[in-house]
Amino acid sequence: MAKTKLALALFIISLAYSCLLKPPVVLQYGGVLESDYIDTVNVELRNRLIIVPVTIKGKSYRFLFDTGAPFSISREIQDEFDFKLISKGNIIDSDNNREKVDYVSVGNTIIGKTEFIDQTAFVADFKANAVLNCFEIDGIVGSNLIRHADWLIDMSNKQILFGSDLNEFFQVMEGEQTFNTDFQYDIELDLQLGSDVFKKIKLDYGSNGGLDLPRIQFQSLENHHLIHQGYEIIGEKQTGLLGEVVQSERKLSISDSLLLGDLQVNDIEVQIGGNDVIGTQALEKLVVGINFNEKKIHFSPSLDYDKPFRTYGFYSGHSDEKEVYVLAVFKGTAADSIGLNGGMQIMKANQLDFENGSNFCDYVDLLGKAPDSLILEVVDDSLERRKVVLSYSILE
Incomplete structure (x- = not known):
């Protein structure tokens, strides 16, 4: 395994967002220009986060691929194009930092050669989080856009295949399970570790950690000997999109007991955090297929399936x-x-x-x-x- 492919555990980013008020109906808007299509896009990986090339109004941008947050554009893009304001709302990031946001109608967004139409985005400051500022992120390809296609995500080969119907690819994959979505179309799974089942765990490509659970669920894994030795994390955290430093009581361990369908996945980082997400430290080990029409997730081992969790x-x-x-x-x-x-x-x-x-x-x-x-x-x-x-x- 090439050294440059080893994942880092020095920065943990989790961009999961929830609306504090009733979510705007405008997240339901949008579609795809073509009804029958298939497309491929090569991506960049930075600290286990996926960066996708996106075109808006003829200009190229770098967007984070994130199944755990709505579609978003930077303040700089909004300042340049002055997209129509269609709603206002309040959001909370993964560190419970709150902020008011504007929702705007971006119109058409191109990924690869595919045109997503009438997309709604919230406007965010991607310079607030120091790590994302280094990545020069211009926006988020988020869940309310992602829901309009089938997706096949292969982080180890730095490639995403997407289209109107990818069932021919899904049929040959090894694991499968159903999912539900929340109000902003984030994917929620029931995950099994040994005999323990955890409900409504968000499939989150915007988090570069492993499995993030509430303390009581982490303790259940300890009691059932489903994780290795636990390590307390002493200090603060700065993981949310808004970049604020917050106090936190956390603990980290490793599990070899995660089951996705019939596929067992080892060396998964498990951490007390309360965000109920599974992030890219686990997902990079897999090729993941997302079928929104049938509400099914498909899994096969990736080239990084046996990659161990390493840390300084x-x-x-x-x-x-x-x-x-x-x-x-x-x-x-x-x-x-x-x-x-x-x-x-x-x-x-x-x-x-x-x-x-x-x-x-x-x-x-x-x-x-x-x-x-x-x-x-x-x-x-x-x-x-x-x-x-x-x-x-x-x-x-």
């Missing part, structure tokens, strides 16, 4: 005061043993020097290369500088 043992963050800093540490890992703590400023990382021209986006690019070792210079609580070396390791 901590999460990183960004602020105006500290370009790069330690956001949270996994208790009991090497990062914890050598004294890494939340809040420590990172001054250097391998060849990067944040006092001499390097920035947070350089750091994100470094982590995208998944080096075997991360050599950090940090400032500890006594304001002393320390050098620490962390391996990109498999959790036990």
